[in-house]
Amino acid sequence: MKVIVIGCGRVGSSIAHELRSEGWDVVAVDDKEEALGRLGESWDGGFVVGHGMDTSVLRRAGVEDADAVVVSTDGDNTNIVVGQVVQKRFGVGCVVVRLLDPARAAFYESQGMRVVCPTSTAIGGLAETVRTCTVPAKAAT
């Protein structure tokens, strides 16, 4: 199974490693060559330098026979557009898009996009942690 990870920052590089360790054929894409450093010297997957909006970069990464694509650059709008291009132009079956803005995440999710919104997850997690805290009653002074 082959996956392309577009945007190789903290999140992208970790996903790339995780899927690689599970036996996926992984190609990471980032417009900065330094991003390769984040994958470490032990990285034995692929790496392509270029922008996800550039279809020749997507082709070089092997989008035409990819089973899945993860789009996790630091720009929400870039992720939205690249995600749709990968799905509609190249017909990739599983496209997952990372969006930081919960409002845009909710809208594009309603349009059928597979969206992961770390901000919403954080909000839920933080609120839940507060709710389940056992707060000792403050001593009256």
Place this chain on the structure above:
Amino acid sequence: MYVLIAGGGKIGANLARSLLRVGHEVTLVEQRRDRYERLEDEFEHVVVQGDATEIFVLERAGIQRPPSIVVAATGDDEDNIVICQLAREKYGVEKVIARVNDPRNQAHFDLLGVSPTVCATSSIMALIEHEVPEHGLVHLLELPKENVEIVEVQISPDATCTGQAIERLSLPEGSRLISVKRNGQFEIAEGSTVLRPGDQVLAILQPGKEDELRKVLLER
């Protein structure tokens, strides 16, 4: 008419100025603080500060009314696509117009149905091609929604179609020659019109059939 313009650079600001001058209602959205302040001096309450790809900013700018037209004129193509998608799909805006900054992104706008688009580079290129007819085929008008375009072709002296009547050419299906310009004179292209070297021919056809048309009119 109420028009919402995203992006207060030279294009957005001048568009707002022109629309206001002829009596339309305009809201201009600009993200950059320094630019916003300059625009506010001139346009006052017409300008809203914020990122026009953020839903709460669009709503503050009045997208729920909804505007008759939303113009996405920022300097970022991804932003312009998202603004148009939100306007149309989320708020039911009937007409959106998008600026294409990098002509290489034109295919993405087309793929995602964001239309019509305006691209300065492509417009200038079309003008250059018009001035330098050696390029063969020049796009004069494209109507993607109607799936039709009008092109201009200059017949070269050694093209095989010269000396032939138009009705004898095997033009691609769904295409038709409209007119022939010869020695500065314009005439409607009839079936019996014989093509001559140097003729400037206008043709109407479906997008994607250019190569077939080139073969018929330009092949030597």
